[in-house]
Amino acid sequence: KQEVTQIPAALSVPEGENLVLNCSFTDSAIYNLQWFRQDPGKGLTSLLLIQSSQREQTSGRLNASLDKSSGRSTLYIAASQPGDSATYLCAVRERDDYKLSFGAGTTVTVRA
Amino acid sequence: NAGVMQNPRHLVRRRGQEARLRCSPMKGHSHVYWYRQLPEEGLKFMVYLQKENIIDESGMPKERFSAEFPKEGPSILRIQQVVRGDSAAYFCASSPLIQGRSTDTQYFGPGTRLTVL
Numbered sequence: 001k002q003e004v005t006q007i008p009a010a011l012s013v014p015e016g017e018n019l020v021l022n023c024s025f026t027d028s029a030i031y032n033l034q035w036f037r038q039d040p041g042k043g044l045t046s047l048l049l050i051q052s053s054q055r056e057q058t059s060g061r062l063n064a065s066l067d068k069s070s071g072r073s074t075l076y077i078a079a080s081q082p083g084d085s086a087t088y089l090c091a092v093r094e095r096d097d098y099k100l101s102f103g104a105g106t107t108v109t110v111r112a
Numbered sequence: 113n114a115g116v117m118q119n120p121r122h123l124v125r126r127r128g129q130e131a132r133l134r135c136s137p138m139k140g141h142s143h144v145y146w147y148r149q150l151p152e153e154g155l156k157f158m159v160y161l162q163k164e165n166i167i168d169e170s171g172m173p174k175e176r177f178s179a180e181f182p183k184e185g186p187s188i189l190r191i192q193q194v195v196r197g198d199s200a201a202y203f204c205a206s207s208p209l210i211q212g213r214s215t216d217t218q219y220f221g222p223g224t225r226l227t228v229l
Binding site: 004034036043049089091098099100101102104105 | 116145155157168220225
């Protein structure tokens, strides 16, 4: 059974600092890994999706890396802003499956 | 192009009542997934449906919970005789059908927050 863990559970940084969010998964036979953003009381917004054959994906200030063999992914957010305050969720999709397995999330607070 | 729609956004029920949650997938999407997010936990898969078919309900409790996705209309997640432990956010996601297989991306709705008093 796939277990997805996100560390730390919460993070508070001053504006302008770079953010590093970690995600680990137990079964490396994944199809892809996805990072989502969740705002309080809102739904999920997909940020980046990395296929199992890829090492990283970039979108603006966001960069996500994937090391499938070690079961790890890292989301980097450069030059953080207060608007980046949210909960970030990591989810993996296993091969021959369709459902996503989610971590519990990292709640980020960027202080102005 | 409207996204995935869920209603109601907030639902309050007393113990023993029924809760009915609706999900309208994105236009052209024929696959629907339901996930539940308990407080302080990640989203957990509940059920996967295509039109008029339940494909996988392995994540759904065996009692009191049921789901459907009729030929016409939204997908419905029904919880009978709710208990306090059912209080959670319920998210619906949809994906299109391409070449007979579900695509990589699931598009999520805003969720329904169920509170059981």
